[in-house]
Amino acid sequence: MSDSERPFQLAIFAAIGSAALLAGALGFQAAGYAPCELCILQRWPHLVAAATGLLIWFIGWRRGLALLGLAAALxxxxxxxxxxxxxxKLWAGPQHCSGGVSGLARMSPQDLMAALESAPVVRCDEVAWSLFGISMAGWNAIFSAGLSALWLASVRGRKAAAGTV
Known part of the structure; x- marks a missing residue:
């Protein structure tokens, strides 16, 4: 691989990593692990990174696109x-997905029952699955850090190849 191809290949590899994380999340969902709101929110930046990789694949490496991929991974x-x-439990999550219904004291019994029935079933503050004591969110953080490093190497790689670093 030449120095000029390296940033392109790093960006594509990082984008494939984000696509793989998305596929894994959808696989867990298909296996019956319903995602919470924060789980779904974490998917969007990976979608942006994967789409950025597709753009790089079709139009070529561009520093702005690599920076977009880096931002998405971060x-x-x-x-x-x-x-x-x-x-x-290091900090509170969004109330609507971490338990609790706001305004309980002001609700009629009928309103309370309707709020409880419409409350999300999947809680953000409960671990649905873990491996080696690390939850899916924890693994996502670890892999996203690695993907961020790949995107950063892609951004910096073109500068290094040009001799400006």
Whole structure:
């Protein structure tokens, strides 16, 4: 691989990684692990990174696109860290997906029952699956950090190949 091809290949590899994480999430969902709201939110940056990789594949490596992929991977990592912290009870998650219904004292019994029935079943602060003590959100954070490093290497690789680093 030549120095000029390296940034392109790193970006494509990072985009494939995001696509694989999306496929894994959908696979878990198909296997019966319903996603919580934060799980779904974490998918969007991976979709952006994968789509960015497709653009790079078709139109070629562009620094702006590589920066977009890097930003998407960093956002995915930040959301996954946030979700992991919610699962570990380090901080509170969104009230609507971490239990609790706001305004209980002001509700009639009928309104309370309707609110409880419409409350989401999948909680953001409960771990649905883990491997080696690390939840899906934790694994997403780890893999997203690696993908961020690949995108960063792609961004920096073209500069290094040009001799400006």
């Amino acid at each position: 956002v995915a990592m930040a959301l996954a860290i946030y979700h992991s912290g919610v699962e570990l």
